[in-house]
Amino acid sequence: MKSVEGIILKKTPRREADSVFTLYTKEHGLMHLQAKGVRKQTAKLKAGLSVFNWVELFYVPAKYLPIATDFKVKDDFKVVKNDIKRLKLASFLAHVMNRVFEPGLSDPAVWWSVLGYFNDINHPDLAREGMIKLVYSWCYRMLVLNGLKPPHSITGNLKSSTEFKNIVDGLFEYHFGINISKLI
Numbered sequence: 254m255k256s257v258e259g260i261i262l263k264k265t266p267r268r269e270a271d272s273v274f275t276l277y278t279k280e281h282g283l284m285h286l287q288a289k290g291v292r293k294q295t296a297k298l299k300a301g302l303s304v305f306n307w308v309e310l311f312y313v314p315a316k317y318l319p320i321a322t323d324f325k326v327k328d329d330f331k332v333v334k335n336d337i338k339r340l341k342l343a344s345f346l347a348h349v350m351n352r353v354f355e356p357g358l359s360d361p362a363v364w365w366s367v368l369g370y371f372n373d374i375n376h377p378d379l380a381r382e383g384m385i386k387l388v389y390s391w392c393y394r395m396l397v398l399n400g401l402k403p404p405h406s407i408t409g410n411l412k413s414s415t416e417f418k419n420i421v422d423g424l425f426e427y428h429f430g431i432n433i434s435k436l437i
Contacts, residue, residue: 254322255388256311258283260371262347264304266292273318274302276366277312277350282359288321292309302324305333305343307371339374342384345436346370353429366394388405388413388437389424393421401428 259278259405270292276284277305288302301308301324311323333339346367368392374384396402403424422433 254311254313256309257284258309260307260367261302262308262350275351279364280359281357283350283354283356284358286321287318305330309424317406330371330375332377338381338384342374342388342437345388345389348436349431352431362398366391387436388433389418389421392433397422
């Protein structure tokens with residue numbers, strides 16, 4: 254049995270009672286696992302395998318997808334799950350991670366950035382403007398971590414946060430096909 258630490262980004266129903274989970278993990282980057290019987294009322298994995306939980310997940314390798322056997326929840330990000338605006342920002346991150354990263358490519362800097370993003374939006378005192386600023390800062394970090402940092406000639410002369418948002422939005426859409434302002 255092996256273990257992996259990650260944040261559950263997506264849950265997809267499969268067959269009658271199974272689900273496939275997409276996690277961003279510290280060790281493997283984006284990873285897909287299946288949980289057998291998790292959609293049954295009496296399933297032991299049902300409680301912990303919730304979207305946007307930070308978990309330590311135990312699994313066994315299998316022919317196609319690893320099979321989840323047990324878990325330990327590290328943080329369930331309750332503030333995020335109880336606020337629709339924060340939930341939308343978490344969903345945005347999940348969408349970006351699924352579109353931008355390939356499974357099996359780990360990057361510790363990306364892991365810490367994702368974990369920091371969730372911890373920041375989980376802070377109960379964060380106002381709406383702070384959330385928007387956080388999203389654009391995180392997107393800028395993703396551009397930099399992917400080697401797509403805009404040249405200083407573009408970012409050095411910025412006079413307002415609106416200019417910064419427009420530049421990050423344009424670069425993100427150009428490189429990843431994701432329009433930030435439409436998704437948040």
